[in-house]
Amino acid sequence: MKKLFFCLALLLSTAFTKAQRTYFTVFAGVSNYQGDLQPKKFTFEQAHFAGGIGIAYEITDQLYATANIKIGKLSGDDKIASKNSLRNLKFSTPLTEFQLGLEYDLLNLNEQGVTPYLLGGIAVFHFNPSALDTLGNKVYLQPLGTEGQGFYKGRTKYNLTQFSIPFGGGIKLALNENLRISFEIGFRKTFTDYIDDVSTSYVDQGLLLANNGRRAVDFAFRGDELKPRLIYPADGTRRGNPTSKDWYYFSGLSVNFRLGGTQGGGNSGKSRTGCPVNVY
Numbered sequence: 351m352k353k354l355f356f357c358l359a360l361l362l363s364t365a366f367t368k369a370q371r372t373y374f375t376v377f378a379g380v381s382n383y384q385g386d387l388q389p390k391k392f393t394f395e396q397a398h399f400a401g402g403i404g405i406a407y408e409i410t411d412q413l414y415a416t417a418n419i420k421i422g423k424l425s426g427d428d429k430i431a432s433k434n435s436l437r438n439l440k441f442s443t444p445l446t447e448f449q450l451g452l453e454y455d456l457l458n459l460n461e462q463g464v465t466p467y468l469l470g471g472i473a474v475f476h477f478n479p480s481a482l483d484t485l486g487n488k489v490y491l492q493p494l495g496t497e498g499q500g501f502y503k504g505r506t507k508y509n510l511t512q513f514s515i516p517f518g519g520g521i522k523l524a525l526n527e528n529l530r531i532s533f534e535i536g537f538r539k540t541f542t543d544y545i546d547d548v549s550t551s552y553v554d555q556g557l558l559l560a561n562n563g564r565r566a567v568d569f570a571f572r573g574d575e576l577k578p579r580l581i582y583p584a585d586g587t588r589r590g591n592p593t594s595k596d597w598y599y600f601s602g603l604s605v606n607f608r609l610g611g612t613q614g615g616g617n618s619g620k621s622r623t624g625c626p627v628n629v630y
Contacts, residue, residue, distance in 0.1 A: 372609045373530070377402040377420060379602010381445060386548040386590040387426025389433055392599065396430060398423035400600055404449075412455040416471070420447045420600055424477070426546050436580060437589070438572040441479045441491065441546045445598065447538075449473035449516055459524050469536060470517045475598075478510050479547045481569060489569065491547040495562040496570040497589065498553035502561075508544040514598070515539040528608040535601045545596040554585035 381400035384391060404418030425442040428434050451471020459465050479491045492510060499505045520534030543549040552570060559567050570589075573580030583589075 370608065370610045371408040373406040373408070373414075373606040374609055375402075375404040375406055375416075375418065375604050375606050377404070377418070377600075377602060377604045379600060381420075381422025381424060381598065381600055383424040383426065383545055383596060383598040385426065385543070385546045385594075385596035386434075387428060387439060387441060387546045388431055390431075396425055396427065398425065400445075400602065402447075402600075406453065406606060411458045411460055414453040414455075416449070416451045416453055416469070418447075418449045418451075420449070421445070422447075422600065424545060424598055436573050436576070438576055439481075439546075439548060440572075441481050441548075443477040443479040443545065445475060445477050447473050447475040447514070447600075451516060455522060459522060459530070464521065464523045466519060467522050467532070467534075468517075468519045469534065470515075473514045473516050473538065474511065475514055475538070475540075476511045477545055479545065481547075483568070484575065489565065491569060492544075494566040494569055496547060496558075496566050497550050498558060498562070500562065502553050502557065505550070508542060512540060512542045514541070530606040532604045532606065533602070534604065536599065538598045538600075540596050540598065543590065543592060543595050545598065548590040550590060550592045552583045552585065552587045552589050555582045557585070 378399075378401050380394065380397040382388070382393060382397045384393075388396060400420060400422030402418055402420030404416060406414045406416045408414055422445045423442065424445050425440070427440040428437050429440070449471055450473070451469055453467050453469045455465045455467045457465035480488050481491060483489055492507060495501075495505075495507065497505060499507045516536050516538050518534055518536035520532050522530060522532040524530050547569075555567055558570060567582070571582050574582065
C-alpha cells in the first residue's frame with residue numbers, strides 16, 4: 351500500500367505542472383461485492399462506507415486520464431443472503447484499490463453544464479478476509495486453507511493482492527469553472543473467486559484437520575453452530591461456485607476541484623457554465 355500512495359503522490363506532483371487542466375478528486379460513497387455469500391448482481395443490502403482521493407487530467411474537453419485510490423469494506427453473510435443459510439458462513443474484509451483509467455464525457459461539459467460519462471481502466475486491489483469465531487475473536491481466513499489449499503488436489507493459497515477491471519458510468523455537473531460534482535456507479539471485474547474465502551468444494555473433514563488444523567475445519571463449515579447442529583459435508587460436496595468470479599463495486603459522489611484556478615491560455619471566451627472554452 352505504501353507503493354500505491356507513493357505512485358499517487360508522484361502523479362499529483364506531476365499534475366501541478368499543468369494544474370489548469372488537472373482536477374483533484376474527493377470521493378465518498380459505498381462499497382459492496384457479489385460472490386458466493388452475496389449472489390445478487392448489485393445490492394446495497396450489505397454495503398459499507400467508502401472514500402477516496404485522486405486526480406483527473408483533461409486530455410481534451412471530453413476525455414480525462416484518471417488516477418485514484420479508494421478504500422472501503424466488503425462483507426457477506428449467509429444468514430442475510432439466505433440462499434445457503436445452512437452453510438452459515440460469513441466474512442468481512444477491508445479493501446484498498448489503486449486505479450488508473452479514462453473517463454469520457456458524452457457531451458462537452460464546458461458547453462452543456464451537465465453530461466453523462468463512461469469510465470474504464472485497470473486496478474490493483476488488496477483484501478484480507480476474516481470472520482469472528484464463536485467467542486468473538488477475529489480470525490483471518492486465507493492462512494487457514496479452508497478448502498484444502500496447500501495440500502488438496504493442487505489447490506494453492508490465493509493471493510491477497512489482485513488485478514481488477516473497473517468500468518461504469520455516471521452523471522457529471524459543472525457548478526462553475528473550477529468545481530464539478532459527479533455521481534457514478536463503478537463495477538469491478540476480478541480474476542479471483544476468493545474475496546469471500548469461498549470457491550469450490552468441501553474437503554474431507556479428517557484430511558483437513560490433519561493437514562491444516564482445527565481452525566480450518568471450524569471455518570470451512572459453520573452449520574454445526576446452528577440449532578439443530580448440522581453435520582460436516584462429505585468430501586467433494588459443493589461449497590461455492592468456481593465458475594463465477596467475485597465482483598466488487600464503488601458507487602457514490604465525487605467532488606472535483608481544478609488545481610491552479612481558472613484555465614487560462616489567452617482564451618477569453620466562456621461557455622454557458624462560465625467555464626473557459628479550450629482552444630488547444
